[in-house]
Amino acid sequence: MPLHLSAAGADRSERALALLIGFATFTMSMHVLRLGPINVTVSDAALVACLVLLVTRQQLNHVPFGKLSFAWCAGLSLMLGGLLVSSVVNGDPLRWINVAAQYLFAWLLLPMVLFSFTRERMQRCTLLFVYGVTASQAFSIAASYTLPQGTLTALFGPGFVMGNGRLGALTGEGNWNGAVIAFAFPMLINAMQRGNIAKWPALLCIVFMLWGLVACASFTGFGATAAAVAITIGITSPRRLFTVGLPLAGLVVAYLVSGLPLPGIFEQRVAGALTSGDLSHAGTFAGRSQLIVEAWKLSSETILLGFGVDRYREVSTLGAPVHQFFLLILTEGSAFALCGLLMLMTMLWVKAVQANRVSRSDGATAVAVLVVFCIFTSAVPHMYTRLWIGPVLLALAAAARQARPQDWIEGTARVVRSARARSRARSATKEQLA
Template sequence: MLTATEQRGLGLEIGGRPLPPAAYAPDGFATIYSAARWIVLIACFFLSWQLVRIPALNFTLSDGAFILALVALLLAGRLNPAFFGRLTSLWMVGVLMLIGGLFVGSIVHDQTLRWSIVASQYLIVFLFVPLVLTSFDRDFLGKATLAFTYGVATSQVLGIIALKWFGYDAVVPYVGRTVVRGNDRIGAMTAEPNANGAVCVFALVFLVLAMIDRRIHPFLGALIAAIVGAGLLFSASFTSLLALAASLGLIGILTWSNGFKSIGMPLLVIAVLYIGLGGPLPQIFVERVAEAVVGLDLSKAGTFAGRSALIAEAWTLADPHLLIGMGVDKFREASIHGAPVHNLALLLLNEGGAISLIGLTTLLLCLFSASIMVGRTDHVGGAACFAVLVVILLYTMSLPHMYARHWFGPVVLTFSFYMATKRLPFSPHPTSQDVHSPHGPGLQPGSVPK
């Protein structure tokens, strides 16, 4: 058994404290830990499937799998408490401020029950999911990102089949206006077109990164990219198109010499040729997105004008609620439009006061800091973290509450992957090469054996 001094010398620490023996040596709970790995892969596969849930609680199949994995990791003694390395404490402060501000406003305005549901949603994505994901090594998390991507691709296949083979009228009696909308936009298994567009963006980013790292066969990657790309077009989301261009553009600039040119250029050439030769595009995409881009007229990009009015109203309503917010879901009641403002920061400012807004800002600053720390020694990893951060920032400026796990879940998955150490062998005496993270001890999440 290694002493505490020897563990520190090898970098076997969590938050400055030596790792427990179970973190680097085999134990009697290997079967439970192995089961937890499969459960996490299932959770990531269904992470985007918001339709498969208990509606009243917004509790999804993926949520259940993550919680089951959390219990398994606890039983196996493999849970990583310092999931964000040196930023863990600050991250927790941000989470507590975000839900705490909402709690104060909800208590004052008699919205306690609704707060409990919303708070549990935020805790799952900001606490439970990172606790689980960072308890695994980088090799496994690479498989988890691909599991998420395959889940998104499967969802798009089902959505497109529902639209083209059955149609809105045949589908809506069974699943409502979720998989397919009346204007031929698809929400697929994510159940809403804008959200579906977002998970397609994350999946495409994961695919490009996997191809750069050679974690997926190029032909399989191209096939999955085509399926997910088709789903993105049928989602007809202007924000998603903008997020895709911004994220892949950033990755391209920062990783051009690290392999992106061999991936990005062929994809760009194929896309240009397809559009230039008049390849078919979904009519709803042409009407809702392409015309807005070509004509530089954002009023054609969905409900842009209505969202602008809500944002202007939110600034006015925020003044008397800076210290104590309205409470969860109270903005729609106060608004003359009867809808929540499509801007997460402004919604939190109104419903949770300045405390909740500072909490959200703290979380985003943690992600920004982590991106810099990863990027110091891993250009591809830094580019990936910055790219998904840009994506989520764009969506926070265009959506209300984002507690559904398909929003921040892929972001947490990305950072968990690039902050993780390499796989540790089943040995009571691991080598320094095995346990040292390329990002330095401050970012080590306490990786565990495969």
């Protein structure tokens, strides 16, 4: 703690930090709650306030990934550098500034903020994230039944309840809503395993999140949720996966094929693909597949130089960005940018696997949340909005034994001292031989 802060001032700033990070994680999924037309949410504002307070208190963890922090920065620099060079040559550098600023905030500053708190604080924040997703579903479901479509659109935008009836909730888009629900389920299971949430509140969260999952009619969200739940239970308690998970999955499948009533949009976009096994019935799968095939063909032209940020939609004959994160980075930023992204993804997986050494339950949650993130890399384009990487970093921060800056400094100093000692020993040996 800085010496110039009084004990009372330190306590106040500590409480302010706890409130700000709690509010930021509670509202992290609520993309509709933005500060005007720009892509800055109330959650982002709270995270910036946390950043300022942590810097003031000299507690910002500038090496959130420990020894991997340098490699993380190198990967991010490579990705953004590839996008920059491609945008300068072929695109709009001003658009790159906007996108790069958001990636720097989401992929560089956000991990510094989240890994500055203790594991215990982050574990409480994962539960707050679950509560936020649940509140979003409950509020949006109630509003959709009580207010007309026009009023909802005027208040919350067209994605709150989409034109085809899909529930975007406070996330603002149907697939995004399915994603945050998929992120939240393993966090809820983890909180139940730790005893941080009572049975009835947990049941209420499950009911509203399942209701929201059906109402958003996201095939990707439905599949990601099933995978995340199976992974979480499978790693922490394999026996329950067979005694509880499989019977439950059987009940779901039986209901789908029984012909019992389902929301029309869910039956159209999700149930049909599940019962028939034909993915062409799964939402916009066919359209996204066409974009992916086109992007793969175009990628041969972008090995050394991409089209530039946001220019894929101009090059594409379909007039839309490819909804595949890796292919979009490759075509807009070149193979160099893709290598940077692959470095970042590799380090996320390393941290998730390492988390299992600290706690199997927390590690399982981190792995499940990262699996959800990877699934959605094939469903959305750029992923700088904080509701994507935020839950992943939150789960990792709640699972990992955080590396402190002084640990990294001390470790580096030990390496330097060891290298100097070996150098002196070699010099002494040479002198003796001479």
